[in-house]
Amino acid sequence: MDTPLSPPQFPKWQPKQPRPADRDEQAVDATLAATDFCALIDRVTYALRQPLDAALATTRPEVKNGRKRCVLVRDDAEVLEVRDVDPAHTALRNDGAVVDLGGVKAYQVETRREGGIGGCAITVPVSFLRAIGFEIRSASRGKDCGLLRDFATAGAAKLPRDLVYPPDGQDSARVGACADWVSNSKGENCDPAVEAQVPAGAEVILAAGAADPNVECAVFRDAVKKTFGPDFAPIVTPGSCYFVEPRHRLQIEAGATANGGAPGEWLADPHGTFEDHRRISFSGNPGATLRNKGAGEFLMYVSPLGNLDSRGHVRLLLSTQRERGIDDWDRSKGLSAVDVAKAHAVMELVMATHFRVAR
Known part of the structure; x- marks a missing residue:
């Protein structure tokens, strides 16, 4: 019987380019711990976009699954959320379109359902793993990304400049x-x-x-x-x-x-x-x-x-x-x-x- 030929063997190629370094994790943690997430919800922006509801809306700080968040509430219903994004969602950041929030790099995802707009989420990276998320909740009367962009731009302007990235900043290990x-x-x-x-x-x-x-x-x-x-x-x-x-x-x-x-x-x-x-x-x-x-x-x-x-x-x-x-x-x-x-x-x-x- 003929012995079948063994498949060829080749050395396994490995990536060779150096990886960029991430920010100091403890420093990012300390900055986020000191951040007032409710202050990132700009009430002036809300009053301009939803003047009839502005007086009825309030902010509510919370800690959910060990992470800080703040929600804008109207009639006990959540309108807008700002939160410390779980690092487990870092891989999903790449699904967003890169947007410029007044000189701050962010990622935007618009949700579409049955031919209409069902919501919007914007993520502002602060390290390779950490981010601050802005999201329109189901009670909002406007679900388009233009509305959220106004909120996220105003909120991002209140963050320390050394915490956010410029529009062309290296915010991940991808080269x-x-x-x-x-x-x-x-x-x-x-x-x-x-x-x-x-x-x-x-x-x-x-x-x-x-x-x-x-x-x-x-x-x-x-x-x-x-x-x-x-x-x-x-x-x-x-x-x-x-x-x-x-x-x-x-x-x-x-x-x-x-x-x-x-x-x-x-x-x-x-x-x-x-x-x-x-x-x-x-x-x-x-x-x-x-x-x-x-x-x-x-x-x-x-x-x-x-x-x-x-x-x-x-x-x-x-x-x-x-x-x-x-x-x-x-x-x-x-x-x-x-x-x-x-x-x-x-x-x-x-x-x-x-x-x-x-x-």
């Missing part, structure tokens, strides 16, 4: 374009991609890609920029290259590696995970395309070795994401036909440039 990666990680396993040389020959490229995701990004960099535009920046993580953009509408994973399975394994899909399986060829290289059953992902796997069952592949995965700053439960997650066509164009250009098969 460069890693801030646009749709992931719950803190960015410790992500670097902005650096230029890398793409070698000649399919097997050599796959081996180089397995050892360094910067090579995988280099294989796709020009094709993605030409087809999807310059807003998509390459980042690298152990074993993967991504192209990310600030609005989070679409995320692209790309790769050319001797690791992982053969394209034929995805085409066979023995567990029935995907749908719309199709066999296709790019510049003479056999491949497969498929979708996830929610229609939010489109996957392409191509063999540059001329055989769908050969280990190693060139891949391109597109996935729709929730747009940054918008929590819209009604939004369709399906990929557009235009984006699918662009994915085909990218793969065709990559295979023609680096893996063309002579006929």
